[in-house]
Amino acid sequence: MHDVRFTIPEQDLNREPFTTKIPDFQKKSEVMITDRGYKCRITNIVRLSAQERLFQLRIVDPLERDVFSFRPGQFLMLEVPGYGEAPISISSSTSNREFIELCIRKAGHVTSALFEAASGAMVSIRGPFGTTFPMEQMQDRNILLIAGGLGIAPLRAPLYWINDHRDRFGKVWFLYGARDPGQLFFDYQFEEWKTVSHIELHTIVEHPDANWTGRTGLITSLFDEISFDPKETWAIVCGPPVMFKFVCSHLDRIGIPMNRMFVSLERRMHCGMGKCCRCMVGATFTCLDGPVFDYWSVMNLKEAI
Ligand SMILES: Cc1cc2nc3c(=O)[nH]c(=O)nc-3n(C[C@H](O)[C@H](O)[C@H](O)COP(=O)(O)OP(=O)(O)OC[C@H]3O[C@@H](n4cnc5c(N)ncnc54)[C@H](O)[C@@H]3O)c2cc1C
Numbered sequence: 001m002h003d004v005r006f007t008i009p010e011q012d013l014n015r016e017p018f019t020t021k022i023p024d025f026q027k028k029s030e031v032m033i034t035d036r037g038y039k040c041r042i043t044n045i046v047r048l049s050a051q052e053r054l055f056q057l058r059i060v061d062p063l064e065r066d067v068f069s070f071r072p073g074q075f076l077m078l079e080v081p082g083y084g085e086a087p088i089s090i091s092s093s094t095s096n097r098e099f100i101e102l103c104i105r106k107a108g109h110v111t112s113a114l115f116e117a118a119s120g121a122m123v124s125i126r127g128p129f130g131t132t133f134p135m136e137q138m139q140d141r142n143i144l145l146i147a148g149g150l151g152i153a154p155l156r157a158p159l160y161w162i163n164d165h166r167d168r169f170g171k172v173w174f175l176y177g178a179r180d181p182g183q184l185f186f187d188y189q190f191e192e193w194k195t196v197s198h199i200e201l202h203t204i205v206e207h208p209d210a211n212w213t214g215r216t217g218l219i220t221s222l223f224d225e226i227s228f229d230p231k232e233t234w235a236i237v238c239g240p241p242v243m244f245k246f247v248c249s250h251l252d253r254i255g256i257p258m259n260r261m262f263v264s265l266e267r268r269m270h271c272g273m274g275k276c277c278r279c280m281v282g283a284t285f286t287c288l289d290g291p292v293f294d295y296w297s298v299m300n301l302k303e304a305i
């Protein structure tokens with residue numbers, strides 16, 4: 001049947017098409033279904049540094065708690081009542097049905113209001129939204145997890161996933177870099193990652209303090225410490241765009257195919273579900289088509305990094 005939506009008016013026939021990509025209406029309508037709000041209680045707050053905290057949320061309604069599920073790499077729209085919403089990566093285990101953990105930096109309006117909240121306060125979440133790390137496709141391969149600073153937030157869900165299905169993966173390395181030792185978050189979990197999850201952890205900081213005995217420099221220096229078969233290794237890289245640009249170029253040079261490196265791209269977002277166009281890069285909705293992209297797609301996204 002003729003679809004009137006794509007009919008070009010006669011006077012426009014000589015113009016360039018305004019977009020080369022037809023919006024994926026099916027994907028949008030699927031996302032609308034997940035657009036439901038869940039009331040949550042903040043059950044615990046862990047201070048990670050002066051500017052970063054881990055918030056543990058519990059969905060109040062037990063039936064909703066049962067329904068809620070997500071995949072590694074997805075994010076939520078977190079609403080602080082009276083202040084607004086912010087997109088935040090889910091930083092907990094997909095198998096933990098009791099709590100959702102969010103690792104949050106105090107950045108502006110919404111997050112500053114959240115930092116005033118105490119345990120017991122109520123917030124709302126919408127979601128989960130966005131694309132995910134392809135954990136099943138990565139099975140039977142070696143995995144290279146690379147995080148810079150707060151990039152640990154989206155990386156914790158795949159870390160937990162690997163721990164939950166440890167026998168399905170080969171060797172796993174985790175390279176974690178930060179500005180200073182105080183910015184290496186979750187150091188209280190390092191031992192558990194090494195001994196329980198059998199993950200080879202390497203850390204590095206740019207500006208050491210007097211107590212730091214580990215490596216100093218940029219995260220790319222850590223590649224000296226590990227050796228792996230690039231054909232058998234997949235990578236997840238989370239951090240500031242400048243970091244994953246350098247890291248992914250290095251991985252590309254040593255032979256990991258670009259479509260086996262995954263990054264989480266954080267653009268400014270408003271609705272999180274393909275309605276407002278705030279997050280668009282070219283014709284790509286980073287909230288629907290991302291935030292997880294393979295590096296090949298990011299390279300082809302103009303102005304993405
Ligand atoms: C998919 C996704 C996942 C995210 N996950 C996390 C997370 O796990 N933890 C976390 O702390 N933050 C995360 N963020 C970033 C967070 O959403 C922003 O910091 C958000 O703006 C905070 O809201 P706010 O109202 O407190 O700050 P605002 O008042 O909106 O802004 C504060 C400052 O941050 C700048 N800013 C806002 N958003 C961005 C952005 N995307 N990129 C660069 N600068 C920006 C603004 O220009 C301003 O200077 C994520 C963002 C996205 C898109």
Ligand code: FES
Nearest residue numbers: 270272276277287
């Ligand atoms: S954030 Fe509104 S369309 Fe992506």
